[in-house]
Amino acid sequence: MAIKLPITLPAPAKLNLCLLIVGRRPDGYHNLQTAFQLLSFHDDLRFELLGKQSLKEEALIVAGMPEVSPKDNLVYRAGMLLCDYCGILPRVKITVKKRIPMGAGLGGGSSDAATTLVALNELLGCDLSITDLAALGATLGADVPVFVHGASAWGEGKGEALTPLKLPEATYLLVYPKCHVSTQAVFNHPDLTRDSSTITIARFLSLGAGNDCENIVCQLYPEVSEALDWLYQWGPAKMTGTGSCVFLRCESPGEADAIQKEVPSKWQSFIAQGVDRSPLSVLLS
DSSP states (O other): OOOOSSEEEEEEEEEEEEEEEEEEOTTSOEEEEEEEEEEEEEEEEEEEEOOOOSSGGGSEEEESOTTSOGGGOHHHHHHHHHHHHHTOOOOEEEEEEOOSOTTSSSOHHHHHHHHHHHHHHHHTTOOOOHHHHHHHHHTTOTTHHHHHHTBOEEEEETTTEEEEOOOOOOEEEEEEOSOOOOHHHHHTOTTOOOOOOOOOHHHHHHHOOOBTTHHHHHHHOHHHHHHHHHHHTTSOOEEOTTSSOEEEEESSHHHHHHHHTTSOTTSEEEEEEEESBOHHHHHHO
């Protein structure tokens, strides 16, 4: 698909179906094993051309996220990173329509950044490969590369070393208890398990695996513990990543809909399909 402005493109959410911390790296980060499940649920990013600008700081405008400063806005940072790397001015306005809650462990910010990199690469004629874009994205966050590649994957290292993963079709009910989890606080917690045994992809697909961060998050954020306990009455609920969102794999969309009707009004809930290819990747193919 040839991209022409203006255009609106999706930035999908993800689930971590497991998250194992198998060691600590010399650079202070952790070595992980995780299964990224991309979802049909997504933010929307609208790209439109600006008039000619003379000042670099005016050449990229990000709208729709007034509560996030430019230095913390991954859309702005991704756009400027790509354009600095390629030596061009973007002259683009990006309007973000947020659906994915921030701090929920669903990868919304990373996905927004990835969609920005992929879209501007096409729109501005940068002609970088997906591998190059993923490497750029990894400097913004460990989850960005999986969204750049646009496929569910097994992640290792910091989460950026990816192996394509074919996952069974599934419908998920997600419950968000409306609290923002600090990833830094979780990974710095003294009680965090950092020596889980490594597993193979085949073992994960056969037996599944847990989330080493879940107990710490539940200690620090009672709202998450409450939501997890509530959802567990319907089946083996899990927490995604280091975020506050909890999820349940349902037998059918009908079952997910029935359970969603019971979700307490103080929480948000979403129903999403697991997808092997992101809606962005499908749209651009």
